[in-house]
Amino acid sequence: MYKESKNVTIFVDADACPVAIRRLLQSISAKNRQISVCFVASYKHQFNDLHENVYHVIVDAHREAADLYIANHVRKRNIVITQDIGLASIALAKNAYVISHTGKMYSNDTIDEKLFFRHLGSKLRRAGQKTKGPKKYSLHDFRQFKITLNKILSKEGLS
Template identity: 45%
Template sequence: MDADACPVKEEITDISKVFGLKVIFIASNAHRKNTPEAGEWVYVDSSKEAADLYIMNHIKKGDLLVTQDIGLASIVLPKGVYAISPRGKEFREETISTALDFRYLSAKERRKGKFGKGPKPYTAEDRDRFVFTFKKILSNFAGNQ
């Protein structure tokens, strides 16, 4: 779990307990908490991509990653990892290249000085969609064992 700035940590821990799954949060030292949520916490260097690099090097087939980073999702999907966003969007190998293309075009526009409105505020509907998708994936895991 890419824990830096993730709005659904509590939902992840609560739902994972129901399914009897271990949760590992990966966060930079800059996001260290005095009283972290339940689950195992791994803190990495505060450099820009340290959490992503840790995840890429430790995640394995069948794991479920929660991240808002499309680039990170695109790297772990070919490993047989499930990836979803905190808004409940399931990343899939067949559609990730389109998402990466849009990310590239947006970055290109920003370099030209054209800035959009930024991400939409996180809503209760986003949280509900996340919970639904997260439970659906974990239920599929349970059904395949």
């Protein structure tokens, strides 16, 4: 059961979260009691061996269930880790930090453009055209993620 923290909570859209990020976030939370981590995933993705202050919220298999849970619980100063641009826009509207698994930070300045291109891609797929999927997760992506997360934690006085 997830307990809302007065400090910073990191919400993770965890159905597609790389294992390296899960391990890193558990390590960060274990070292800093002011940081809670909440992995939100469908019942198809079970997480074991979670440290204290790290939570796993299980939602049903509906494709938007994890996003809805996070959107309903995220608060100002929280951090959301997701690849979902729609969820990113909702979290930004609540003054949360939002980063992708590759370390790219979403911002209010760029989210409208990202939503537009998501819409275009969706239209192309409905019309029968193929679009590229995400690249394979790399060590460079993980390093960039760590750098971006550390910048946010420093800004919040938590590093």
